[in-house]
Amino acid sequence: MSIDPALLMAYADGELGPIEAKRVERAIAADPALGEEVARHRALRARLDGHFAAVAQEPVPEHLAAMLRPRVVELPARRRTVRMPAWAPWSGAVAAALVLGLFVGKGLPEQGVVRTRDGQLYAAGSLAGALDQQLAANGGAVQMVVSFRDREGRYCRVFRSQPADGIACHEEKGWALRQTMGGSRASTSGYAQAGSADPALMAAAQELMAGDPLDAAAEARARAAGWK
Amino acid sequence: MQATRFIHEQGTLRLAAFEDDLLALLPRLRRFARALARNPADADDLCQMALEKALLGKASWQPGTRMDSWMYRIMRNSWIDMARSRQRAGQTFLDADAGADIGVDGGAEARIALSEVDAALHALPDEQREAVALVLVEGLAYKEAAEVLDVPMGTLTSRLVRGRQALMARLGETL
Numbered sequence: 001m002s003i004d005p006a007l008l009m010a011y012a013d014g015e016l017g018p019i020e021a022k023r024v025e026r027a028i029a030a031d032p033a034l035g036e037e038v039a040r041h042r043a044l045r046a047r048l049d050g051h052f053a054a055v056a057q058e059p060v061p062e063h064l065a066a067m068l069r070p071r072v073v074e075l076p077a078r079r080r081t082v083r084m085p086a087w088a089p090w091s092g093a094v095a096a097a098l099v100l101g102l103f104v105g106k107g108l109p110e111q112g113v114v115r116t117r118d119g120q121l122y123a124a125g126s127l128a129g130a131l132d133q134q135l136a137a138n139g140g141a142v143q144m145v146v147s148f149r150d151r152e153g154r155y156c157r158v159f160r161s162q163p164a165d166g167i168a169c170h171e172e173k174g175w176a177l178r179q180t181m182g183g184s185r186a187s188t189s190g191y192a193q194a195g196s197a198d199p200a201l202m203a204a205a206q207e208l209m210a211g212d213p214l215d216a217a218a219e220a221r222a223r224a225a226g227w228k
Numbered sequence: 229m230q231a232t233r234f235i236h237e238q239g240t241l242r243l244a245a246f247e248d249d250l251l252a253l254l255p256r257l258r259r260f261a262r263a264l265a266r267n268p269a270d271a272d273d274l275c276q277m278a279l280e281k282a283l284l285g286k287a288s289w290q291p292g293t294r295m296d297s298w299m300y301r302i303m304r305n306s307w308i309d310m311a312r313s314r315q316r317a318g319q320t321f322l323d324a325d326a327g328a329d330i331g332v333d334g335g336a337e338a339r340i341a342l343s344e345v346d347a348a349l350h351a352l353p354d355e356q357r358e359a360v361a362l363v364l365v366e367g368l369a370y371k372e373a374a375e376v377l378d379v380p381m382g383t384l385t386s387r388l389v390r391g392r393q394a395l396m397a398r399l400g401e402t403l
Contacts, residue, residue, distance in 0.1 A: 006389045013363070015370050040396050047399065048364045051345045055262045056255040061272055064258075067279050068251040135280070216247070217283040224284055 003027045003034055012041035067135070067216055113163060114177070123168050123175035131157055131168055131175045132227070135219055146205065147214040147222065155227040158205050165201055167208065170227040179204050246286060249295050250279065256366065257299055263361035264307045266350055274310060278303040300366065300376045304358055311354075348398040356391030363388055 003024060010016050011024040028034045113127035123131055130142035145158040156169040156178065166180035181201065214222060257278065261271035281302050282289075289298060349357055362373040374384040 005393070006385045009389050009392060010370070010385065013370070040400075041392065044392060044396055044399065045364050047345065048360070049367075052259045052263060052365045055259040058255070058258070060251075060254045060258065064254060064272065064275055064279060065251060067276070067283065068247045068254070217286045220280055220283045 005037075008034060008037055009041055012038045013045070113161075115174075117173055120173075121177040121180075122173060123177060127159070127161065127168075128175055130161075131159065131170075133223065135216065135223065145202075147219045148205065148209045149211065149214075150208045151210045153210075155222050156205070156208055158201060165198055167201065167205055169208075178208065245291070246289065250282060250299070253296055253299055256296065257303060260300060260303060260361055260366055261307075263349060263365045264304070264358060266346075270310075274303065274307055277310060278306040281306060294372075296366075297368075297372060297376050300362065300368075301378075304376065307358075344399065348395050351398065352391050352394055356387050356394070359384055359387040360391040360395065364392075 007016070007020070007024060011021060016024065024034075028038065113123060113125045115122050115124040122128070127142060130140065130144065134140060134142065134144050136144040136146060142159055142161040145160060147155060147157045150156050150169055154169045154171060156167055157175075158167050159165065164180045164182060167178045168175040169178050170176075179201065181198065254275070258271065258275055261274045261278075262268065265271040265274050278299065282299060285302070289295070349360065352360065358377060359373060362368045362376055363370065368376065370381060370384055370388070373388075374381050377384060379387075
């Protein structure tokens with residue numbers, strides 16, 4: 001009796017119903033070579049199983065696991081009593097506390113990662129690219145700390161990088177720099193470390209933010225939609 | 229500065245089910261990626277791409293259905309995309325041997341055995357390798373594997389039997 005190789009394989013994998021399995025067993029009884037083939041099929045499965053078992057037992061790389069952990073971002077409590085006018089979010093005591101040059105971009109090189117249009121500073125070059133593309137879970141020369149929507153519904157992102165840390169909000173003309181400060185916390189390697197941003201910057205983000213920060217899925221969706 | 233608080237508590241609760249399930253699946257997804265890709269670095273790039281797609285496509289996930297099958301499908305499609313885009317860019321994948329001994333404990337013997345299996349797998353055409361990976365590495369039933377690959381059962385079994393025969397021929401003496 002001839003046995004189709006696929007049938008024999010299915011038998012070795014326990015994929016056959018009782019009637020077909022019986023038929024194969026009768027054929028094996030009559031032809032030991034078929035039994036050896038079944039044993040080889042099972043040995044191959046065991047070999048692959050053993051080979052890849054080690055991969056499933058490896059610790060999962062942190063950058064992958066981080067994508068699936070809801071980001072818990074430590075933010076200063078929102079000040080409920082004082083509501084800054086939307087047109088001057090950085091005025092007064094807050095701005096003073098933040099030690100910020102208002103759009104002066106102190107510590108920010110005038111070219112490369114910044115451009116001006118109509119007197120406003122926008123992200124350019126690699127910074128604009130990172131703001132467009134990089135999810136908060138992924139590190140790089142620019143680190144995205146958190147993304148959120150401001151009260152006008154614009155997407156804003158807190159970033160850290162070697163030349164500067166800051167907050168950029170997506171507008172028609174690009175990523176408007178709402179806030180910058182010298183990238184004092186960036187490492188000398190030029191690779192920003194994950195983790196906490198400057199508390200003053202996070203306080204500023206908290207003031208701008210409407211609702212909660214974006215979770216990983218919402219951030220990925222926002223990126224896919226071009227931050228609009 | 230006032231006291232800090234954790235602002236994301238609500239979101240954490242809302243997201244827990246989907247993302248925790250994905251996190252629990254991650255070791256298996258990495259294993260599947262390692263069977264598809266040619267070296268550990270490509271495999272983890274593939275995982276990252278698939279996870280990004282899964283997070284984006286979260287709305288298309290139907291609770292109550294099998295998340296592993298859903299993710300295997302996403303990962304397999306990501307692999308096809310990744311292979312195509314690299315081809316377009318004229319990049320070649322790293323040689324299988326280059327990454328074969330990364331992350332493995334044990335002596336030279338273990339490493340030699342590892343590259344042997346990897347080399348045999350990567351000598352297979354993609355369609356045979358993915359069938360082998362789903363059934364023999366991931367332990368899916370034929371029907372489940374056919375659904376992930378979106379092919380009829382007959383196609384799955386013929387790819388599987390050809391892939392296995394090639395592997396058995398190549399690894400014959402050490403099986």
